[in-house]
Amino acid sequence: MKLPEISVRRPVATVMVFAAIALLGGVAFFKLNLDLLPDVEPPAVSVITPYPGASAVDVESDVTKYLEDQLSTTPNLDRLESLSKDNIAIVNCIFDWGTDLDVAVNDIREKIDLAKPDLPDGAEDPYIFKFSSAMVPVLVMTVTAKESGPDLYRIVDKQIADPLKRVAGVGAIIYVGGQERQINVHFDREALEAYHLSVQQIRHVLADENLNLPAGTVKIGDKELQIRVEGRFRNAPEISNTVIGKSGDALVRLRNVAAVTDAFEEQQEWARSGNLPAIVLIIQKQSGANTVNVIKAIKERIKTLKGEVPADIEIHEILDTSQHIYAMTNNVTEAAVVGGILVIVICFLFLRRLRTSLVVTLTIPFSIIVAFIGLFSMGYTINVISLMSLAIAVGIVVDDAIVVLENIVRHVDEGKSPGLAAVEGASEVGLAVTAATLTIVAVFAPLLLVKGIAGIIFGQLAFLILLTILTSLFISLTLTPMASSRLLRSRAETRQRLMLVWSERILDGIDTFYARVLEGCLLHRRLAFAIIGIIFCGSLILIPVVGTEFMPEVDSGEVEMVIEMPEGARVEVTAAATEEMLKYVNDIPEMQASYALAGQTKKGLLSALGFEEGTNIGRIGGRLIDKEERSRLAKEIAFEFRERIANL
Incomplete structure (x- = not known):
């Protein structure tokens, strides 16, 4: 017995199956985390060794060299990258994609133990830093004080950071700036x-x-x-x-x-916000935590903390990834909803029957519901890539249902009963729609085999599209015939409306025009092939003009610039230059909150996270007002800022 026949003969069982799918999808949807991009764990591990008081040359010869000698023999290692700076050595072990990093970390620990006897007495014990997208800061804030400046570090450490560390989902908090007792x-x-x-x-x-x-x-x-x-x-x-x-x-x-x-203690890291000394708090979430919920909980806790700290303490948000997540997911969701509505409208315009359009559109929600189940089962999150995948799939999932439904309608119009027409119509084109679906599967399936960061991002896209397409095939051979057998009526039973007659004439005109174009192409095949070839070759010529980039440029509402002083510059000199440039940032009318950093953190954590730092490195930036409230893009503001400081 074929699927269409089973579904038509057992409508209650079919409805119960899809009701169960809807229930599971609803549960999965509310358990999914919301994030900006998929979780990315690059196959890289950093070994960081602080060596206080040592120059970059001494760090290279006394620490980095010995670590590299031992770490170079680590199994599955692709390459080593090292950075020797004043007071710190960083060795990055980059492995082949697919390497089990837990095993790799154990191997690295063994190599570090072999290198320890050769390290100088003044060097601290090396520690391992394994980077993942979960370690990217989710919230960056500055804390300033007018009267409580000398006691600012203690206030931040004991009265702000410690309570925030106890918020559910908060992983770690890194301090930059301030003077420790x-x-x-x-x-x-x-x-x-x-x-x-x-x-x-x-x-x-x-x-x-x-x-x-x-x-x-x-x-x-x-x-x-x-x-x-x-x-x-x-x-x-x-x-x-x-x-x-x-x-x-x-x-x-x-x-x-x-x-x-x-x-x-002697200050090695320096921070300011606005016109006041500051401490910058870089907050990370725990792996697997919901970014939006974590940030929301932090903001709620900060509201209560403001009544427990001195009145002159001010906290400013510099980076809030939840706003980026909301903005981008809302844009993609809006595009997907508009696309779904347009699909429904077009189906109605061409099918010209409300009931048949309803049968087709059932494919869209059930395919998306199954996608949520797939996301949850694979441990994925709702992010820009997954939403974009669903937006692409919305226009594809109705194809099989339209083909099946059109054939069922033809059988109904020939006088067959809806039940018989549903079974015979779906069975006739079942093999054809299966073949059409498998061609789409053949296009997207190879993306599942791509390695690297592209494989992580586009693999999720391919997985969701394949899942929704195969689900739509199942729906077109089960739910569509069952619903058609209950909802469809023959054209003779349907009252002929003026709009139906008018639309019929328009579609007949389109069919006639298409027939003439097709006949002309067949009579002048060489000319048709020549035109097609010219269009194809012309499109290839435009590829260098269009350009390529990994991720599109977006206006995140943030401006940041890194300055590099001559090698060996004291942190006080770098801080003075950075403070001078901060004045220009504060003069920008669109600037909502600004910050400036200079120097190097004690443990080199910013270097491990991918930020440049050192006694000769400064960083200036800020958060702009909402995009709707300003007339200039963040890129234009950054260009003006660059021109201003070029004359210093």
């Missing part, structure tokens, strides 16, 4: 010589004194108490009073040989 000890050389003490001796004494030690337990009655010796320093005077030695019968305290101050 540091106890400075300035020694008196003559006093050290007089007491016969060395800095190294004092360092060991302070390390031994600055400890909290567990001392076991004590049982008193029916209770057992934990004993702990608290020895950590609480303030600078306490450190200053620490006994560091003896001179005869007298105790030598730290204050006798040094001045102890409660101050800030």
